[in-house]
Amino acid sequence: MMMWHNKFVVVGVTGGIAAYKAAELVSVLTREGAEVQVIMTASAQQFITPLTLQTLSKNPVIVDMFAEPKAWEVQHVALADKADLFLVVPATANLIGKVANGIADDMLTTTIMATRAPVVFAPAMNVHMYANPIVQMNIHKLRGFYHFVEPGSGRLACGYEGKGRLAELSEILETAGRVLNSGTSAQQTPGEYSNRVVTNINDQLEAQQCGVADYSGLTVLVTAGATREAIDPIRFITNRSTGKMGFAIAEAAARRGARVILVAGPTNLPAPPGVELVAIESARDMYAAVTEHYPGVDVVIKSAAVADYRPKQRAGQKIKKGEGDLILELERNPDILAQLGKTKQRQVLVGFAAETNDLIRHASDKVRRKNLDFIVANDVTQAGAGFGTDTNMVKFIFPTGEIHELPMMPKSEVAGAILDQVLVILRQRDKE
Numbered sequence: 001m002m003m004w005h006n007k008f009v010v011v012g013v014t015g016g017i018a019a020y021k022a023a024e025l026v027s028v029l030t031r032e033g034a035e036v037q038v039i040m041t042a043s044a045q046q047f048i049t050p051l052t053l054q055t056l057s058k059n060p061v062i063v064d065m066f067a068e069p070k071a072w073e074v075q076h077v078a079l080a081d082k083a084d085l086f087l088v089v090p091a092t093a094n095l096i097g098k099v100a101n102g103i104a105d106d107m108l109t110t111t112i113m114a115t116r117a118p119v120v121f122a123p124a125m126n127v128h129m130y131a132n133p134i135v136q137m138n139i140h141k142l143r144g145f146y147h148f149v150e151p152g153s154g155r156l157a158c159g160y161e162g163k164g165r166l167a168e169l170s171e172i173l174e175t176a177g178r179v180l181n182s183g184t185s186a187q188q189t190p191g192e193y194s195n196r197v198v199t200n201i202n203d204q205l206e207a208q209q210c211g212v213a214d215y216s217g218l219t220v221l222v223t224a225g226a227t228r229e230a231i232d233p234i235r236f237i238t239n240r241s242t243g244k245m246g247f248a249i250a251e252a253a254a255r256r257g258a259r260v261i262l263v264a265g266p267t268n269l270p271a272p273p274g275v276e277l278v279a280i281e282s283a284r285d286m287y288a289a290v291t292e293h294y295p296g297v298d299v300v301i302k303s304a305a306v307a308d309y310r311p312k313q314r315a316g317q318k319i320k321k322g323e324g325d326l327i328l329e330l331e332r333n334p335d336i337l338a339q340l341g342k343t344k345q346r347q348v349l350v351g352f353a354a355e356t357n358d359l360i361r362h363a364s365d366k367v368r369r370k371n372l373d374f375i376v377a378n379d380v381t382q383a384g385a386g387f388g389t390d391t392n393m394v395k396f397i398f399p400t401g402e403i404h405e406l407p408m409m410p411k412s413e414v415a416g417a418i419l420d421q422v423l424v425i426l427r428q429r430d431k432e
């Protein structure tokens with residue numbers, strides 16, 4: 001590996017269990033002819049001694065910015081200028097968070113901020129910390145400017161793979177070598193950054209497998225409940241929807257890091273934490289709220305039971321009973337979802353179909369007619385499915401005719417399955 005010969009590599013070591021692996025990295029780089037300067041954070045020294053890294057790098061290790069003012073006065077600038085490459089191994093959530101937010105309060109963060117050399121981060125942390133939406137957001141943000149070596153996966157108690165373990169040293173060296181050769185500078189354009197925020201779905205999918213999914217950077221619009229169509233100031237037409245399914249979706253999406261806008265008809269349910277609730281009454285109110293937010297959202301899940309018709313006349317005063325029958329004339333409401341389908345850009349559109357007969361035929365027709373990505377279909381005549389229950393038994397029906405049949409499960413789990421399916425669609429789009 002001639003590439004390391006005479007290269008000046010700054011290795012930043014932060015405080016995590018994987019800090020000891022930095023010793024081997026330093027040893028390899030030095031052996032390959034690189035000049036290595038190690039900077040340790042204060043907490044890194046709880047895991048490995050500066051003396052070890054000093055011996056291996058053959059250079060004094062920098063541990064404290066203010067220890068020897070004369071010697072280190074402008075050290076961060078000197079190091080920043082001299083470096084051919086920065087490697088931060090391991091990079092903790094704390095270090096990533098600081099850099100992502102422009103905090104420079106020790107030698108490592110100050111030098112990273114001052115350098116124009118490429119910087120490679122090799123994150124290592126607890127799997128749930130890595131999946132935390134805030135950590136993911138920070139990584140997404142930094143990805144536009146710096147390089148990352150993805151952590152490896154380990155088997156979790158829940159049976160799935162979870163990320164967080166420091167990548168193999170060979171992988172770190174390979175990425176570092178590639179970055180060094182390509183001469184990619186640390187700074188890229190903000191445009192590249194903003195693209196990555198919404199498109200890095202792979203990480204999100206992986207994280208979600210253990211119930212800690214990452215919808216960060218995505219905006220999800222959910223509609224829920226029944227609409228009310230006024231007959232007079234006292235009476236209205238409505239349906240049996242309680243909003244439980246939609247509220248469960250909104251709650252799950254928020255927990256997975258999404259910005260969630262929940263447009264809901266009248267209901268007794270409390271707004272889930274972190275969700276922006278837009279309370280509406282009629283189908284036309286819902287139409288206005290949904291179309292207002294539509295251009296800025298990534299995903300729309302329309303679980304609301306929208307009244308297809310409203311009374312043609314809304315009496316200004318209470319209708320008094322007369323001798324004979326009363327005939328109410330109804331007129332069509334706008335089909336909100338069909339309208340969204342017509343003007344769809346990049347949004348993933350998910351509809352619901354509650355049917356009493358010919359479920360698959362009706363739902364398949366709706367998924368195509370309304371230009372949806374898929375429809376969640378349920379036969380409301382079955383026990384444990386439909387309105388007011390805590391469970392649901394649904395099928396996902398796709399425009400291709402493909403059908404995914406789900407067993408009976410709590411609405412919270414149906415919500416999770418819908419969000420999983422949306423991520424699969426986003427990931428497929430990412431690849432195209």
Ligand code: CTP
Nearest residue numbers: 302303304306308334335336337351352353354
């Ligand atoms: N929907 C809507 N606006 C309407 C009616 C329905 O956005 N005016 C949405 C619902 O939120 C749901 C989907 O369309 O996601 C399916 O609703 P449904 O009433 O079952 O479908 P319709 O097309 O109205 O078909 P039909 O009433 O004939 O069953």
